[in-house]
Amino acid sequence: xxxxxxxxxxxxxxxxxxxxxxxxxxxxxxGAVMGLVGxxxxxxxxxxxxxxxxxAADSGSVNVLGYPMPSNQIAAxxxxxxxxxxxxxxxxxxxxxxxxxxxxxxxxWDGDYAANLLRRFDLNKEQKVKGLSHGQRVKTTLMxxxxxxxxxxxxxxxxxGLDPAVRKEVLDxxxxxxEDETHSILFSSHNTxxxxxxxxxxxxxxxxxxxxxxxxxxxxxxxxxLRLVSAQNRDxxxxxxxxxxxxxGKLCAVTVKNYEDSLPEKFTDAGFxxxxxxxxxxxxxxxxxxxxxxxxxxxxxxx
Amino acid sequence: MNLNFVFSKTDKRPMYQQIMEQITQRISxxxxxxxxxxxxxxxxxxxIKVSVITVKRAYLELEREGVIVSQQGKASWVNDSLDxxxxxxxxxxxxxxxxxxxxxxxxxxxxxxxxxLKKHSE
Numbered sequence: 001x002x003x004x005x006x007x008x009x010x011x012x013x014x015x016x017x018x019x020x021x022x023x024x025x026x027x028x029x030x031g032a033v034m035g036l037v038g039x040x041x042x043x044x045x046x047x048x049x050x051x052x053x054x055x056a057a058d059s060g061s062v063n064v065l066g067y068p069m070p071s072n073q074i075a076a077x078x079x080x081x082x083x084x085x086x087x088x089x090x091x092x093x094x095x096x097x098x099x100x101x102x103x104x105x106x107x108x109w110d111g112d113y114a115a116n117l118l119r120r121f122d123l124n125k126e127q128k129v130k131g132l133s134h135g136q137r138v139k140t141t142l143m144x145x146x147x148x149x150x151x152x153x154x155x156x157x158x159x160x161g162l163d164p165a166v167r168k169e170v171l172d173x174x175x176x177x178x179e180d181e182t183h184s185i186l187f188s189s190h191n192t193x194x195x196x197x198x199x200x201x202x203x204x205x206x207x208x209x210x211x212x213x214x215x216x217x218x219x220x221x222x223x224x225x226l227r228l229v230s231a232q233n234r235d236x237x238x239x240x241x242x243x244x245x246x247x248x249g250k251l252c253a254v255t256v257k258n259y260e261d262s263l264p265e266k267f268t269d270a271g272f273x274x275x276x277x278x279x280x281x282x283x284x285x286x287x288x289x290x291x292x293x294x295x296x297x298x299x300x301x302x303x
Numbered sequence: 304m305n306l307n308f309v310f311s312k313t314d315k316r317p318m319y320q321q322i323m324e325q326i327t328q329r330i331s332x333x334x335x336x337x338x339x340x341x342x343x344x345x346x347x348x349x350x351i352k353v354s355v356i357t358v359k360r361a362y363l364e365l366e367r368e369g370v371i372v373s374q375q376g377k378a379s380w381v382n383d384s385l386d387x388x389x390x391x392x393x394x395x396x397x398x399x400x401x402x403x404x405x406x407x408x409x410x411x412x413x414x415x416x417x418x419x420l421k422k423h424s425e
Binding site: 032180181201217279 | 315
């Protein structure tokens with residue numbers, strides 16, 4: 001069975017005076033949620049904009065819902081709902097005005113769903129945009145995007161600046177919109193908790209490059225922290241998958257990547273007692289990955 | 304459908320294991336007797352706001368343990384030849400393991416722990 005792809009980018013590059021996106025491969029099937037994670041300025045928004053056809057890549061190919069981008073972007077955009085932080089609503093107009101406006105452009109507009117979302121989001125459609133809080137603005141743009149029933153929702157930083165209650169409302173409705181195998185979400189965030197909760201796939205971006213892109217379960221399964229004790233102050237075995245070592249006296253905490261069940265034995269063979277094996281949160285993996293990428297970048301500078 | 308799965312944010316176990324626990328608990332207390340159909344992976348994911356891939360993993364592990372049966376890529380249901388008593392025993396073992404760990408971290412000697420257990424078993 002061939003599952004159709006939601007997004008398929010291969011080898012995309014884009015050069016700016018002070019930043020470049022290098023050789024980015026990104027792909028996930030329809031019916032899935034892809035979370036882009038990375039520090040500020042890593043290139044998350046640029047990737048989203050290229051996927052949306054708002055920016056043309058210098059090289060590489062981009063396919064969204066089967067449409068080549070940006071050449072076929074008009075057809076593709078009918079099926080994509082895009083939300084970015086810098087998206088402006090008309091300040092002196094009401095929410096209802098915006099609903100009518102979007103409805104007049106997109107024939108896929110679902111009025112019942114829009115009314116439902118308004119109620120669930122506790123929004124008053126007669127209210128003018130200039131009186132809305134940040135949370136209400138985010139919910140309004142999400143409602144406007146979702147009521148079009150897009151097959152792909154592309155959301156740049158959905159939860160930035162939201163209080164926990166609104167954050168939950170936004171994430172809940174994003175998940176509710178994934179009702180069947182034909183809807184997909186691509187979103188970026190530096191809130192690793194959000195990404196960990198709703199993503200099927202996770203892509204780590206750092207300095208314009210993709211560090212890792214995998215399904216979330218494999219991602220989280222691959223990392224462990226081992227707590228070791230060495231009574232004789234032995235040296236740690238040289239293993240290529242050790243990403244971080246914290247040692248104080250006889251105690252040692254080692255973070256490893258590509259963990260396998262056979263690994264603890266390698267430490268016991270080297271004279272260590274393995275006291276505990278812990279899983280890592282996505283946030284810890286994120287920080288480890290950033291540290292690794294920084295070290296790599298330094299090495300390159302030296303060479 | 305409201306399944307009322309409640310998850311603890313302070314639970315350090317991976318989410319798929321917490322989902323497995325919620326399902327096995329419903330089975331072991333008899334709320335979901337053998338042959339009960341389970342919600343589809345996508346339904347459950349939307350209900351508990353957790354990614355599809357995590358729910359899929361929970362179902363796969365439950366299938367491997369023989370707790371549920373799945374028809375390839377489609378419906379799942381509670382295994383009709385499931386030994387509920389065995390499942391309950393496994394749950395008890397998990398509780399005991401937890402108790403043992405806690406006692407260790409509180410520096411309670413094994414003898415004292417046994418005494419406590421004895422008191423509660425009478």
